[in-house]
Amino acid sequence: MATFDARDYLQQLPSHGCHLLVTFEAKDLQSEITMSNASLWRIPDLDVEQGHFQHQGFEGSLRLFLERVRLEILEAKHRYPEHTWKSFDDFLISLEQVLSGDSGMLTLEIRDPSGLSHVDAALEPKQTTFERSVRDDWALGVLYPRPTIQGHTAASVARWIRKSSRIVALTGAGISVESGITPFRSSDKKGEALWAEFDPTRMTLGLFNRDPTVQAEWWQLERKLMGELSKAEPNAAHQFFGMLEQQGKLHGVITQNIDSLHQKGGVPDSKMNELHGHLRRVICANQRSRLNPQPCGDGACDFEPIRFEDVEPTILLPTCPKCSAPLRSETVMFEQSMPEGAVESARAAVREADLLIVVGSTLRVAPANELPAEALRRGTPVILVNFDETRYDEQVHVLVRQPAGELFAEVSALLQRPEEEDEEVEVKEDVHEVVAETSTHAGTWDDGSEEEQLYGDDDVGD
Ligand SMILES: [Zn+2]
Missing domain, CATH: 3.40.50.1220 (TPP-binding domain)
Structure with missing residues (x-):
């Protein structure tokens, strides 16, 4: 099954991130979706989501995507204590219903800072763009052009x-x-x-x-x-x-x-x-x-x-x-x-x-x-x-x-x-x-996620 790493496409990134909202039912499962690993995706009706860079990205049919989700959930279930298994099982049952065509409409939401994700036009996605934040850029490994x-x-x-x-x-x-x-x-x-x-x-x-x-x-x-x-x-x-x-x-x-x-x-x-x-x-x-x-x-x-x-x-x-x-x-x-x-x-x-x-x-x-x-x-x-x-x-x-x-x-x-x-x-x-260039070495910049501190740029405590 195809994975999709947004960091392989840094030289061709669209200028904006994309937000996609797709409603689908069983008859739509053959439609193709392409989702980069920079995406956060969520199916609110099934109460399931994966965050930015928490998955490998995906290219293929909606059915394959849901089947992969099912496998991942099955695998994840056994890493959690037994008393939580019911919620996993409930989810798996709902997913089975979708895959077997016994379910109504579901919504898939994708927020992709790389802007590379897209879905089959037949699904009539609601699509909007957003400006990447500096943190989105850092997570993707985007560096800015050096001054000449x-x-x-x-x-x-x-x-x-x-x-x-x-x-x-x-x-x-x-x-x-x-x-x-x-x-x-x-x-x-x-x-x-x-x-x-x-x-x-x-x-x-x-x-x-x-x-x-x-x-x-x-x-x-x-x-x-x-x-x-x-x-x-x-x-x-x-x-x-x-x-x-x-x-x-x-x-x-x-x-x-x-x-x-x-x-x-x-x-x-x-x-x-x-x-x-x-x-x-x-x-x-x-x-x-x-x-x-x-x-x-x-x-x-x-x-x-x-x-x-x-x-x-x-x-x-x-x-x-x-x-x-x-x-x-x-x-x-x-x-x-x-x-x-x-x-x-x-x-x-x-x-x-x-x-x-x-x-x-x-x-x-x-x-x-x-x-x-x-x-x-x-x-x-x-x-x-x-x-x-x-x-x-x-x-x-x-x-x-x-x-x-x-x-x-x-x-x-x-x-x-x-x-x-x-x-x-x-x-x-x-x-x-300095030679003009746009460096694209992922991971060169950390995400700078330190907490705000009492007055000053001192990183107290390190
Ligand atoms: Zn007082």
């Missing part, structure tokens, strides 16, 4: 800035290091990291909501951070994006930081997408809100948020004057989901951008790690300013390993000179050509 030229200097960055008018920035801890903000995990592991001082496994939303000792520790951590923040000034990298805003070139800033330094550097709140919240306000843990989706109690408190600076500094654990629940900042704790809509609007911003600049994010955590792919798959240029190696190093248009403040000070200076002088700089710069 990769640059490595301020001049390359300046050139792309001149050409662009809808610039989106994605920033992580690395952009604020030169402003004196301690990263949550320093890449050199020299003990600067906050997690050397605080136990990250205790800083979960669940524990915070019920354990007063965790609440007190958490306040100690937040106050230490706030102490640093109140002294911190935006550096040249933050100011650079403020300048782009003044020039009308900034489409938005997506940040994993909670330090508000972008706003201090001149980016308006309306253009900020703070994936992990911020430390500007303090709310009641018993009030349900966008940044407190799981309140510690019934969520009904109506405490009006206050400024972090207005919390009495001598109290070990500040509580709500209305309901006595602990107060907390509008930041995302471990095991807390990102603010509602934040991920979707980050993806949308990147789709609308004509240049994506990633600064100081190690790109280890979703959804930040998917955003450069959102740009690259559309052919949008990406500039990556980062000390750590990432999966994107070979794919981006400009890769710079230099402190962000230092780099963007140079870029700002270059942009103040007339454009013609760019060429002089170009002669000196380290540009190497």
Whole structure:
């Protein structure tokens, strides 16, 4: 029986995934279906389905397909405890009825990100297409075209800035290091990291909501951070994006930081997408809100948020004057989901951008790690300013390993000179050509399915 591996056809993939809905009865069983192994298929009436890449794909008649399903179910049955066998038997009986023509209409649903599946037109399938997600691409092993030229200097960055008018920035801890903000995990592991001082496994939303000792520790951590923040000034990298805003070139800033330094550097709140919240306000843990989706109690408190600076500094654990629940900042704790809509609007911003600049994010955590792919798959240029190696190093248009403040000070200076002088700089710069190619090595990229984490691109705990 023919199998069908979508990864053998990466060079010919349709631009979209396909969704097929087929209703059939016994007389249709000779109709042909072709289903790639990237498909999720489901027969809701029989309560059976197989997920993407959980099968080998299929080419042949609907009858053969159902017979194969029957064999697989028979085989699977004996791997499960005896008390579950009845549900397998019920399914097998229903399937027998279909195969012997004693059943009415059934529905087969196929969702195939590869877009390669199709069925006999006689079955009159309802067919729609959908845009593959970055994760679909990664599962299939689709890589994006490499840029023909990769640059490595301020001049390359300046050139792309001149050409662009809808610039989106994605920033992580690395952009604020030169402003004196301690990263949550320093890449050199020299003990600067906050997690050397605080136990990250205790800083979960669940524990915070019920354990007063965790609440007190958490306040100690937040106050230490706030102490640093109140002294911190935006550096040249933050100011650079403020300048782009003044020039009308900034489409938005997506940040994993909670330090508000972008706003201090001149980016308006309306253009900020703070994936992990911020430390500007303090709310009641018993009030349900966008940044407190799981309140510690019934969520009904109506405490009006206050400024972090207005919390009495001598109290070990500040509580709500209305309901006595602990107060907390509008930041995302471990095991807390990102603010509602934040991920979707980050993806949308990147789709609308004509240049994506990633600064100081190690790109280890979703959804930040998917955003450069959102740009690259559309052919949008990406500039990556980062000390750590990432999966994107070979794919981006400009890769710079230099402190962000230092780099963007140079870029700002270059942009103040007339454009013609760019060429002089170009002669000196380290540009190497990369052979244009579309790599298609399945499995080169993992699926990046790590969970979202407390502020920052630090993959705590590894
Ligand atoms: Zn309250």
